[in-house]
Amino acid sequence: MSATEEALRHREKKARIKAAKDRLYASRTGRKGLLLVHTGKGKGKSTAAWGLVVRALGHGRRVGIVQFVKGRRQTGERAFFARFPELVELRVMGEGFTWETQDRDRDIRAARAALAEARRMLTAPDFHLVVLDELNIVLRYGYLPLEEVLAVLAARRPDLHVVVTGRNAPPGLVEAADLVTEMVEVKHPFRAGIGAQLGIEY
Amino acid sequence: MSATEEALRHREKKARIKAAKDRLYASRTGRKGLLLVHTGKGKGKSTAAWGLVVRALGHGRRVGIVQFVKGRRQTGERAFFARFPELVELRVMGEGFTWETQDRDRDIRAARAALAEARRMLTAPDFHLVVLDELNIVLRYGYLPLEEVLAVLAARRPDLHVVVTGRNAPPGLVEAADLVTEMVEVKHPFRAGIGAQLGIEY
Numbered sequence: 146m147s148a149t150e151e152a153l154r155h156r157e158k159k160a161r162i163k164a165a166k167d168r169l170y171a172s173r174t175g176r177k178g179l180l181l182v183h184t185g186k187g188k189g190k191s192t193a194a195w196g197l198v199v200r201a202l203g204h205g206r207r208v209g210i211v212q213f214v215k216g217r218r219q220t221g222e223r224a225f226f227a228r229f230p231e232l233v234e235l236r237v238m239g240e241g242f243t244w245e246t247q248d249r250d251r252d253i254r255a256a257r258a259a260l261a262e263a264r265r266m267l268t269a270p271d272f273h274l275v276v277l278d279e280l281n282i283v284l285r286y287g288y289l290p291l292e293e294v295l296a297v298l299a300a301r302r303p304d305l306h307v308v309v310t311g312r313n314a315p316p317g318l319v320e321a322a323d324l325v326t327e328m329v330e331v332k333h334p335f336r337a338g339i340g341a342q343l344g345i346e347y
Numbered sequence: 348m349s350a351t352e353e354a355l356r357h358r359e360k361k362a363r364i365k366a367a368k369d370r371l372y373a374s375r376t377g378r379k380g381l382l383l384v385h386t387g388k389g390k391g392k393s394t395a396a397w398g399l400v401v402r403a404l405g406h407g408r409r410v411g412i413v414q415f416v417k418g419r420r421q422t423g424e425r426a427f428f429a430r431f432p433e434l435v436e437l438r439v440m441g442e443g444f445t446w447e448t449q450d451r452d453r454d455i456r457a458a459r460a461a462l463a464e465a466r467r468m469l470t471a472p473d474f475h476l477v478v479l480d481e482l483n484i485v486l487r488y489g490y491l492p493l494e495e496v497l498a499v500l501a502a503r504r505p506d507l508h509v510v511v512t513g514r515n516a517p518p519g520l521v522e523a524a525d526l527v528t529e530m531v532e533v534k535h536p537f538r539a540g541i542g543a544q545l546g547i548e549y
Binding site for chain 1: 354357358381383384385386387389390391393394395396397398399400401402403404405406408422423424425426427428450451452475476508521524525526527528529530531532533534544545546547549
């Protein structure tokens with residue numbers, strides 16, 4: 146096959162692929178607020194949620210964030226989002242949750258307060274996206290009943306997008322979700338003795 | 348078991364987990380620039396990279412981004428990062444790549460130009476993180492030789508973090524990487540006839 150023939154074949158193949166994609170996209174006209182779940186043991190669950198926040202901000206839309214689990218460190222994302230108080234409403238509710246605390250009652254109270262914030266954001270008129278960060282962890286520990294959380298999610302504004310993050314998403318949440326992505330750890334530097342690094346892990 | 352006993356048991360269990368985690372973290376003192384790969388068919392590969400950008404910006408660090416594949420739409424992330432010209436250097440190189448074009452020679456030229464930009468950023472003194480967005484796609488189409496790309500990555504500033512995104516990461520890149528996450532699609536709204544939505548897909 147000559148170089149000209151090869152270029153022609155490549156061009157025809159690409160044209161076919163493009164036509165198929167155009168048809169597919171044209172058939173998808175549904176519009177509704179999506180419930181997204183980022184789960185799995187790999188990295189990128191919360192990080193991909195921050196990417197969606199950036200996307201919304203780029204379109205000039207408002208975002209609500211409830212962090213159900215507060216990490217030990219001041220994170221880069223929290224410092225960054227704090228610069229946009231008119232566009233990002235961020236509530237950090239978990240008071241040193243899970244392994245950092247040894248007080249189940251206090252954890253449950255913090256989870257309840259976080260859910261109340263989430264309920265408010267999910268019915269507010271002005272958000273494009275609400276991130277419920279590490280909500281799956283709270284469900285996993287049994288700090289909130291799944292049925293109640295599902296009811297809060299179902300009662301959200303119909304055009305509002307919601308992202309729930311955290312490993313071990315319960316089957317009932319996966320069932321209710323529109324899009325579920327599992328982050329799978331293929332290779333991790335902790336295994337090679339590399340520590341958590343600024344701007345990567347936090 | 349009484350409520351008091353249960354609370355005590357919970358507290359002891361959590362204390363054991365915390366002690367184990369503290370020991371583990373303390374043993375991880377390595378510090379080096381990581382090569383991260385986000386691959387898989389699921390969503391969140393580029394989005395998680397934008398989350399890492401946010402994290403870096405929150406720490407006041409500079410970020411370089413080379414987009415090897417230019418999408419059809421103006422994306423929210425591009426609009427947002429353009430607001431921080433002193434902190435984010437963004438180059439969109441792919442000129443309507445892959446299925447949008449039917450000109451392999453032009454695609455290869457665009458890929459070469461993008462790699463030259465990447466090489467410059469990877470050896471520059473001032474970046475904390477460089478994102479090579481959709482580089483895997485370019486490798487998959489054979490527009491750039493893997494060996495050359497790996498050499499460029501290996502020659503980067505030793506303390507620079509790099510994220511490579513795109514499905515079908517080649518095995519040689521996975522081998523070279525420190526951390527590889529595969530985004531697996533568990534459930535996708537396109538299947539349910541929901542179209543691409545502003546602030547979610549772009």
